[in-house]
Amino acid sequence: MVRLNRGLAAELGLDGEALDSEAGAAIFAGNTVPEGAMVLAQAYAGHQFGHFVPQLGDGRALLLGEMIDVHGQRRDIQLKGSGRTAFSRGGDGKAALGPVLREYLLGEAMHGLGVPTTRALAAVTTGEMVYREQPLPGAVLTRVAASHIRVGTFQFFAARGETEKLRQLADYTIRRHYPGVQGYVGLLGAVIDAQASLIARWMHIGFIHGVMNTDNMAISGETIDYGPCAFVDQYRALTVFSSIDRGGRYAYGQQPEIALWNLTRFAETLLPLVGGDVEVATAELQRFGDLYERYWERGMRAKLGLVTEEAGDAELARGLLQTMETGGLDYTQTFRGLARGVELGAWGERWRARLAREGATVEMRGEAMDRVNPVYIARNHQVEAALAAATEREDFGPFATLCDVLAEPFTERPGREGYAGPAADGNVGYKTFCGT
DSSP: OOEEOHHHHHHTTOOHHHHSSHHHHHHHTTSSOOTTOOOBOOOOOEEETTEEESOOOOSSEEEEEEEEOTTSOEEEEEEESBOOOTTOTTSOOBEEHHHHHHHHHHHHHHHHTTOOBOEEEEEEEEEEEEESSSEEEEEEEEEEESOOOBHHHHHHHHHTTOHHHHHHHHHHHHHHHOTTOOHHHHHHHHHHHHHHHHHHHHHHHTEEOSOOOGGGOBTTSOBOOOSSOEEOSBOOTTOOOBTTOTTOTTOGGGHHHHHHHHHHHHHHHHGGGGTTOHHHHHHHHTHHHHHHHHHHHHHHHHHTTOOSOOTTHHHHHHHHHHHHHHHTOBHHHHHHHHTTTOOOHHHHHHHHHHHHHTTOOHHHHHHHHHTTSOSOOOOHHHHHHHHHHHHHHOOOHHHHHHHHHHHSTTSOOTTOGGGSSOOTTTTTTOOBOOOO
């Protein structure tokens, strides 16, 4: 056992004390099947970097089953890296320790930031080596999700012309995630709304998913599949860290556009269920831009300490981003610094004038701004240092410390100053890699 998420275990109604044991590690490594589990790998298709693959599926993941948590919500429990499945496509179905710890860290960091996300219940080592470019220590992640239904799940059945199975999937999705909606157009609208909200939250915190393929978009509106993801340091709209995103398709500033592209693929799968009514589906998709802009503006107002709405607020927020890009400023530190009176030239004067029209000052709004502008994010160099210590020296101390820091990202803590800033070299040339 590398780490058991006792807080999440309690949410699931599980006994953390009992799970933090050899017996618990055996379950989380896939060596013991828990009582009542109905283990299966799920099928799905997907557009990967714009190219459609009709069958992907859980090549290294197994669903143990579902639980009803203490809030009455249904949650999937899934092992990731536990071995071959029917969808492994020649792979070994295993996971290396580094990517497992990265997904644990990033998922919990996003949870701490208040972003809908899958979460990690446990990470365990296997004692085996996994062979990629070089031998790496093996590990298994236990992931918890509202569900693992993806846009690619719908594409799997639509591509086969299996309309009745598609209908069953859509009906189940409505019951599970959107019980208040009416019909399949209502389902499309609900998913569009959920994704507009989610992507806006990503943009607010400078998060880059890195591989927004349709099989990595969850219908529930949760962030899923933390592969080559990262956070922006020095702000650039077209920041790309992923080594496999050579064309910048999934750059930070491209994410809203890609979300709409993925949603369009989802809408196409539903056409057989709505009588092929393209106009109705298109009308729903055309709502995405306004929905996203509304969510984005709302969040940016909060980050800037504004409580009323003015027509020029979006322009004001984008002006700050332009100021950051021109000046090579750190995204997270700039927002956090606003509440401390950081001077930003002409833009700062405009912002203070905007606050004054609300009868407020920076000092009056600072506390509210601190509640939405984090001190700590999963800084790339800190993540890499924690993973290197774990994988190269079997030292899990830095990983545990970073997990604890990221659990409370909005609260400054003495002795944690080193976690609040970017790398000294500005992450020049930094690349992230896909765990497969």
